Amino acid sequence: MKFIETRGNDGRKSESVQFSEAILDPLASYGGLYVPKNLPDFGIDFLAKHKESSYQELAKSVLEAFDIDIKESLIDAALERYSSFDDPNNPVPVTQVEDDLFICELYHGPTRAFKDMALQPFGVILSSLAQERGEQYLIMAATSGDTGPATLETFKNRENIKVTCLYPAGGTSDVQRLQMVTEDAPNLKVIGIEGNFDDAQEALKSLLASKEFKDVLQRNETKLSAANSVNFGRIIFQTIYHIHSYLELYREGAIELGDPIYLIVPSGNFGNALGAYYVKVAGVPIEKILIASNANNILTEFITTGKYDLRQKKLIQTNSPAMDILKSSNVERVLYDKFGAQRTKELMDQLNSENYYELTADELKEIQKDFAAIFSSDEEVEETIKEYLERGYIMDPHTATCIKAYRKIREKMLPTVAYSTAEWTKFSPTIAKSVGLEANSDKEALDQIASRFGLKIPEKIASLYEKEIKHLKIVQKSDIMSEMIYFIEA
Numbered sequence: 001m002k003f004i005e006t007r008g009n010d011g012r013k014s015e016s017v018q019f020s021e022a023i024l025d026p027l028a029s030y031g032g033l034y035v036p037k038n039l040p041d042f043g044i045d046f047l048a049k050h051k052e053s054s055y056q057e058l059a060k061s062v063l064e065a066f067d068i069d070i071k072e073s074l075i076d077a078a079l080e081r082y083s084s085f086d087d088p089n090n091p092v093p094v095t096q097v098e099d100d101l102f103i104c105e106l107y108h109g110p111t112r113a114f115k116d117m118a119l120q121p122f123g124v125i126l127s128s129l130a131q132e133r134g135e136q137y138l139i140m141a142a143t144s145g146d147t148g149p150a151t152l153e154t155f156k157n158r159e160n161i162k163v164t165c166l167y168p169a170g171g172t173s174d175v176q177r178l179q180m181v182t183e184d185a186p187n188l189k190v191i192g193i194e195g196n197f198d199d200a201q202e203a204l205k206s207l208l209a210s211k212e213f214k215d216v217l218q219r220n221e222t223k224l225s226a227a228n229s230v231n232f233g234r235i236i237f238q239t240i241y242h243i244h245s246y247l248e249l250y251r252e253g254a255i256e257l258g259d260p261i262y263l264i265v266p267s268g269n270f271g272n273a274l275g276a277y278y279v280k281v282a283g284v285p286i287e288k289i290l291i292a293s294n295a296n297n298i299l300t301e302f303i304t305t306g307k308y309d310l311r312q313k314k315l316i317q318t319n320s321p322a323m324d325i326l327k328s329s330n331v332e333r334v335l336y337d338k339f340g341a342q343r344t345k346e347l348m349d350q351l352n353s354e355n356y357y358e359l360t361a362d363e364l365k366e367i368q369k370d371f372a373a374i375f376s377s378d379e380e381v382e383e384t385i386k387e388y389l390e391r392g393y394i395m396d397p398h399t400a401t402c403i404k405a406y407r408k409i410r411e412k413m414l415p416t417v418a419y420s421t422a423e424w425t426k427f428s429p430t431i432a433k434s435v436g437l438e439a440n441s442d443k444e445a446l447d448q449i450a451s452r453f454g455l456k457i458p459e460k461i462a463s464l465y466e467k468e469i470k471h472l473k474i475v476q477k478s479d480i481m482s483e484m485i486y487f488i489e490a
């Protein structure tokens with residue numbers, strides 16, 4: 001399968017590329033993104049064939065259908081990573097919490113958040129491709145919490161890849177910070193910066209624009225790639241579990257093959273929701289994709305009014321920080337799929353120059369055929385956590401935003417899957433607060449919740465507090481370049 005560009009081709013890049021090219025060098029012409037030229041068919045025949053498939057079998061078949069230029073042995077090695085999840089035979093459990101509500105838990109991987117679903121296999125593929133080509137790659141991540149740990153975990157000790165990870169000192173949870181600063185491998189560098197997530201991202205941007213930095217990369221024969229969801233190598237692995245959820249509902253007797261369901265996706269950069277959209281377009285019977293967000297309600301505004309308006313918006317810190325995003329990169333891929341490259345470029349150019357664009361009424365109707373959206377406040381999230389925890393199901397704050405969508409924006413009473421994107425252990429202070437426990441640290445919150453509700457803290461989290469801290473550096477923005485150069489040249 002070929003990959004083409006959301007904003008059209010500028011004549012410098014190939015008009016279409018193979019999957020391997022699109023993931024090694026993910027930036028397309030005019031700042032656009034790569035998208036598959038056509039989608040496979042995941043309709044009834046495909047679903048019927050996989051009624052009894054394991055997650056890994058389904059995954060393999062999905063990747064085959066995308067017809068990517070990755071050899072079978074490498075695909076097998078990548079999918080083998082799901083065997084390290086809590087239950088190797090069922091890495092993505094789906095749990096019923098209401099008559100017609102099922103929660104698909106995407107957090108049973110090594111860093112306890114849904115980023116592992118894609119980054120675990122993606123890391124194997126990217127590193128092997130780099131090795132085959134004899135090329136060195138640098139991945140620079142700026143993280144507000146979950147992307148950093150998952151990126152470090154997948155690339156640690158992998159050949160031909162170096163990773164730098166910038167995090168805002170004081171801007172992540174203790175667990176998230178410890179997951180990063182205790183990672184021990186020579187190809188990883190973790191740096192705290194004095195400032196917030198925006199400062200970290202800005203520092204990366206100015207680095208990317210700097211001639212001095214580019215010269216250093218060139219001198220060291222190092223290329224840049226990316227591991228965030230602008231990379232289609234992440235998105236492809238984020239289609240699989242949407243098909244799996246549908247099949248799980250069938251296996252649990254909640255639907256017959258062909259019956260429509262709702263999916264609810266707690267969204268930030270829209271990569272998870274985009275995977276759901278592709279699967280819907282490819283024929284899985286999904287009535288609509290319901291987007292759940294927090295007080296940074298730009299996606300809700302866009303989907304309900306057609307306006308993407310950043311002019312009056314400031315980023316708000318919420319208790320679901322992985323969704324604290326205003327520029328949601330993967331909306332662009334939906335625009336491309338619906339309206340084509342010329343219109344997408346027009347809208348994205350306008351967003352860059354005016355911080356604003358607006359769809360026509362017809363275009364908005366098109367978006368609303370597939371999506372509806374609603375957002376929750378921090379207080380609503382806490383109430384939801386409390387309500388479900390008292391009934392015996394513990395969910396993290398991101399997952400909790402789904403419940404309002406379930407209650408308020410379904411037009412039909414169809415079976416519904418909500419995605420759980422993080423384990424409670426990553427956001428224990430919010431859980432503690434929701435149920436009236438007073439804890440002074442993540443550690444206290446973890447222990448109190450575990451003992452009060454009879455829960456187990458997974459070894460991966462409990463052991464963090466005993467591990468040696470390997471990355472102590474916290475620097476000013478102005479010192480980041482020299483830190484990076486030192487690491488690249490080492």
Ligand SMILES: *Cc1c(COP(=O)(O)O)cnc(C)c1O
Binds near residue numbers: 322
């Ligand atoms: C990354 C993340 C999200 C948002 O996913 P997107 O694909 O960026 O929309 C939601 N919840 C958690 C816990 C995450 O880590």
